[in-house]
Amino acid sequence: xxxxxxxxxxxxxxxxxxxxxxxxxxxxxxxxxxxxxxxxxxxxxxxxxxxxxxxxxxxxxxxxxxxxxxxxxxxxxxxxxxxxxxxxxxxxxxxxxxxxxxxxxxxxxxxxxxxxxxxxxxxxxxxxxxxxxxxxxxxxxxxxxxxxxxxxxxxxxxxxxxxxxxxxxxxxxxxxxxxxxxxxxxxxxxxxxxxxxxxxxxxxxxxxxxxxxxxxxxxxxxxxxxxxxxxxxxxxxxxxxxxxxxxxxxxxxxxxxxxxxxxx
Amino acid sequence: xxxxxxxxxxxxxxxxxxxxxxxxxxxxxxxxxxxxxxxxxxxxxxxxxxxxxxxxxxxxxxxxxxxxxxxxxxxxxxxxxxxxxxxxxxxxxxxxxxxxxxxxxxxxxxxxxxxxxxxxxxxxxxxxxxxxxxxxxxxxxxxxxxxxxxxxxxxxxxxxxxxxxxxxxxxxxxxxxxxxxxxxxxxxxxxxxxxxxxxxxxxxxxxxxxxxxxxxxxxxxxxxxxxxxxxxxxxxxxxxxxxxxxxxxxxxxxxxxxxxxxxxxxxxxxxxxxxxxxxxxxxxxxxxxxxxxxxxxxxxxxxxxxxxxxxxxxxxxxxxxxxxxx
Numbered sequence: 017x018x019x020x021x022x023x024x025x026x027x028x029x030x031x032x033x034x035x036x037x038x039x040x041x042x043x044x045x046x047x048x049x050x051x052x053x054x055x056x057x058x059x060x061x062x063x064x065x066x067x068x069x070x071x072x073x074x075x076x077x078x079x080x081x082x083x084x085x086x087x088x089x090x091x092x093x094x095x096x097x098x099x100x101x102x103x104x105x106x107x108x109x110x111x112x113x114x115x116x117x118x119x120x121x122x123x124x125x126x127x128x129x130x131x132x133x134x135x136x137x138x139x140x141x142x143x144x145x146x147x148x149x150x151x152x153x154x155x156x157x158x159x160x161x162x163x164x165x166x167x168x169x170x171x172x173x174x175x176x177x178x179x180x181x182x183x184x185x186x187x188x189x190x191x192x193x194x195x196x197x198x199x200x201x202x203x204x205x206x207x208x209x210x211x212x213x214x215x216x217x218x219x220x221x222x223x224x225x226x227x228x229x230x231x232x233x234x235x236x237x238x239x240x241x242x243x244x245x246x247x248x249x250x251x252x253x254x255x256x257x258x259x260x261x262x263x264x265x266x267x268x269x270x271x272x273x274x275x276x277x278x279x280x
Numbered sequence: 281x282x283x284x285x286x287x288x289x290x291x292x293x294x295x296x297x298x299x300x301x302x303x304x305x306x307x308x309x310x311x312x313x314x315x316x317x318x319x320x321x322x323x324x325x326x327x328x329x330x331x332x333x334x335x336x337x338x339x340x341x342x343x344x345x346x347x348x349x350x351x352x353x354x355x356x357x358x359x360x361x362x363x364x365x366x367x368x369x370x371x372x373x374x375x376x377x378x379x380x381x382x383x384x385x386x387x388x389x390x391x392x393x394x395x396x397x398x399x400x401x402x403x404x405x406x407x408x409x410x411x412x413x414x415x416x417x418x419x420x421x422x423x424x425x426x427x428x429x430x431x432x433x434x435x436x437x438x439x440x441x442x443x444x445x446x447x448x449x450x451x452x453x454x455x456x457x458x459x460x461x462x463x464x465x466x467x468x469x470x471x472x473x474x475x476x477x478x479x480x481x482x483x484x485x486x487x488x489x490x491x492x493x494x495x496x497x498x499x500x501x502x503x504x505x506x507x508x509x510x511x512x513x514x515x516x517x518x519x520x521x522x523x524x525x526x527x528x529x530x531x532x533x534x535x536x537x538x539x540x541x542x543x544x545x546x547x548x549x550x551x552x553x554x555x556x557x558x559x560x561x562x563x564x565x566x567x568x569x570x571x572x573x574x575x576x577x578x579x580x581x582x583x584x585x586x587x588x589x590x591x592x593x594x595x596x597x598x599x600x601x602x603x604x605x606x
Contacts, residue, residue, distance in 0.1 A: 068498035091504030102496025104360050105550045115492060119504035124485050151548065177502075 018044035018078045018204045020175060027064035027071035034060040036230045037073070042223065045203035049217040050210045052227030053253050058210035059099065061227070062177050065208065066096050077175055077206075092119035094175045095168035099183070101160060103152055109163050110148035113138055116170035131170075138166035143192055157184035165193060169200060176200075178209035182216060194220040214250065218259075218271040228252055238271060246271075288553045291546055295560035299342060302567040306338040309571050311580075336466040339473065341567040344461075344525040347476055348532060349539030349562020350483055351518040353555050356540050357494045358511060359419055365536040366522040369426035369515070373433035374403025375526045380440040380453045390468050392456070393527045397472075400523035403429050408512060418497065419511070458582035459530035461570050472524040479521035480559070486514055487552045494550075533584045534591030535562050542594070565590060 021041040028034040035057040042048055050058045064071040067083060067090065075082040082090060095116070103112060113135040114127045121127065127135070136148050142162040147155075155163060161184050168176060176197075182190045194216055197207055211217045217224055217238070224236040226249055234249050243259040250257055256276040264270055307330070308314050314334065318326040348366075355364040366372065378399015382392035410425035444450040483490075492505050493514070500507050526532070543558035544550065569586035576586075 063498065066498065066502055068501060087501050087506050088504040091502055094502065096499070096502035098496065098499050102360070102499050103494065105357060105491075105494050106544060106548055107491065107494075107550050111491070111551075115495070115503050118488075118492060121488075123489065126488060 018174065018206065020044075020075070020077050020206050020208075022065065022075045023073055025061070025064055025071055025073035025075070027060055027069045029060075029069075034230055035064065035227075038230075038232055039073075040225060040232060040235065042206055042208070044206060045201055046222045047197065047201060047207045047220060048209070048223040048225060049221035050208065050225045050227060051214065051217055051250075051253060052210075056227040056253075057230045058227055059179055062096075062179050062208065062210055066090075066094065066177055068096075088119050092171060093173060094177060095173045097161070097164050097168055097176070097178045097181045099179045100157075101164050105153075107152050108149050109139060109144060109152050109155065110135055112152050112163050113167045113170060116167035120171055135166070135170060138169050139163065141169070141196060142166040143189065158186060158189055161185060162189065162193070165196065169196070174205055176205075176207045176209070178207065180210050180212050183212050190216060214254065214273050215271070218246075218273065226250070226253065243271070288547050288549070288551070288557075292553055292556055292560065295557055295564065299560055299563045299567065302564060302571065303338050303342055306341055306567050306571050307334050309574050310334065310337075311574070332466045333464075336464050336469050337461050337570070338567070340461050340464050340469060340525070340528055341570045342563045343473060343476060344529055344532070345535055345539075345563035345566025346559035347480060347521045347525050347562070348535040348566065349543070350480060350555055350559040351522045352536030352538075352562070353540035353543065353558040354483055354490055354514060354518040355536070357490050357550065358514060359423065360494055361423075362541065363537065364423075366519055366526075367430070367536075368423055369407040369519065370403040370429035370433055371400045371519050371522055372526060372531050373430045373437065375400035375523060376457050376531065377433045377437040377440065378402070379456045379527070379530070380437050380444070383449055383452050383456065384440060384444055389463065389465075393468060393472070396456075397523050397527035399433070400526060401520070403433050404516070404519045404523070406432075408515070412508075422511075422515070455582075456530045459532045459584040460573065460580065460582050461529050461566075462574075462580050464528055469528060472528055476521050476524035479517045479524070482517045483514070483521065484552065484555065486510075486517070487555055490514055491550060529583070531584060532566065532587055534587045535565050538562075538587075538591045538594055539565060 023039045025038045026033050026036050038061060050061065052058050060069065063069040065075050077093060114131060117127050117131050139145065139148060142165050144159060144162055144166065152160065152163060161181055165181060182193055185193060190213060198220060201207065221238060224238060226233040226236065233252060236246055236249060238246065243261065247257060247259050254275070256278055258274050258276050260272045260274065262270050262272050312329045314326050314330055319330055352365050355366060355368065356362055359368065375396045379392055379396035381399065382395030386392065386395055407422065407425045407429040410428065411422040414421040441450060441453060444453060489505065489510055492500050492503055493507065493511055495503065497507050539562035540558045542561045543554050547554045547557060565587060569583050569590065572586045573581045573583045
């Protein structure tokens with residue numbers, strides 16, 4: 017059982033705080049979604065936890081202070097998927113995935129055969145089988161995201177920080193991505209992911225952090241909270257909505273969100 | 281080395297063979313006619329020319345071109361900019377100003393080389409020190425600092441030119457800036473070549489890290505890269521490598537820009553073999569241009585004329601090709 021806590025985190029750009037004094041705690045095995053309107057600070061929160069943005073406050077994972085870790089240790093513990101990867105040179109999909117092994121390699125060491133095999137497996141798990149040698153830049157935006165997902169899943173990391181990983185994916189691959197993430201989870205691992213798609217958030221996440229105005233408005237547990245309460249909280253982001261419970265053919269309960277017309 | 285596909289290997293082998301052929305041609309090209317027979321029969325004059333001038337000139341052509349090509353690859357990858365070259369952080373203008381100072385205040389070609397090397401190094405250290413003032417560690421800051429240093433060095437160069445005697449000194453400054461492999465003797469290249477080769481080895485060893493740096497800063501950091509420190513080391517190594525060459529030869533245009541693009545067009549990759557091919561293309565281009573510089577006219581011509589003559593059309597071709605993609 018592991019434990020992740022964020023306390024009194026403030027961060028922003030050019031001395032203007034986008035998030036202010038955010039604190040929360042998550043237990044291991046918890047897939048946590050961050051929902052919020054555009055500009056509510058989802059990306060800022062993730063970047064601050066990564067240490068990419070200078071910030072006040074701190075984050076601890078299993079009593080280890082993330083801020084104090086050298087980049088290699090941090091990268092071995094936490095994986096990060098940015099909204100868009102900055103890779104802009106011709107490089108094969110397999111080589112992109114192999115970048116994920118960097119924390120395990122010495123400065124001059126090269127990925128070994130097992131790493132290559134594992135990387136190829138990670139690619140096919142992500143639905144890109146047989147595309148090892150394809151130029152990363154020639155992949156579609158969605159395939160790029162899946163490739164970066166494969167890179168993040170390579171080494172045995174404990175915490176994943178994902179910034180809208182589903183945004184470029186089509187309907188089928190959104191669900192595939194979250195099935196993969198669910199499969200990756202165990203009670204030592206944690207995922208913190210900003211999300212655009214409320215249906216994925218409601219049906220795959222154990223907890224939902226609702227961000228507004230740079231702070232946490234509330235924390236929801238979609239599996240147990242009453243729909244009326246969630247409706248009320250989600251309306252702060254999406255305007256008038258309604259939640260409905262449906263059942264898949266296999267009987268699993270699914271929450272469906274409908275947009276209601278904005279009346280008075 | 282990465283992705284051991286046959287075509288890339290064939291390309292590298294072909295590049296190497298072509299470079300060796302050109303090197304052989306370069307050994308026997310020049311004002312003083314050399315023949316294999318004469319050399320074997322022990323003609324003293326021919327041997328002297330061959331050992332002290334031709335070998336060194338050919339070496340600088342090959343290794344120099346190789347370095348410019350490889351360093352250009354590294355720069356373009358790290359700055360994620362297809363137009364980046366060592367000039368971007370002011371190496372060339374620093375070297376020019378240093379050389380001008382050497383021509384004015386010191387004597388002998390070795391002193392000019394040393395002074396230009398010092399100028400190049402000073403420019404780079406200044407640019408990197410300026411960029412470290414910005415704590416955010418963006419690579420664009422390095423480019424901006426480089427531009428500032430570049431104009432500073434240009435100003436220094438201009439002032440030096442103003443004080444130069446127009447008959448002799450100004451002419452040699454101008455000639456130095458135009459770049460040439462003429463008159464490089466075997467006695468003056470030792471230290472530069474050794475340092476240059478060491479830098480090249482380091483660049484090849486750090487190739488995987490160079491590729492990691494091509495990702496966004498935050499992304500690279502979350503892959504476990506100490507972005508600031510690593511970038512500094514790689515840039516310093518690549519720049520040192522270029523300084524070694526430029527201080528011997530003067531400015532050589534386009535090789536550092538052209539060779540990496542050629543290598544990437546041919547391999548469609550950025551693997552270690554692309555870096556190798558980039559170096560080989562640089563060596564081929566510079567050695568070939570140097571042969572033309574010696575044989576196209578009665579007198580020796582600046583080598584940059586030919587590297588540019590080959591380079592400019594290629595660059596235009598790249599631009600047109602890029603347009604068609606859109």
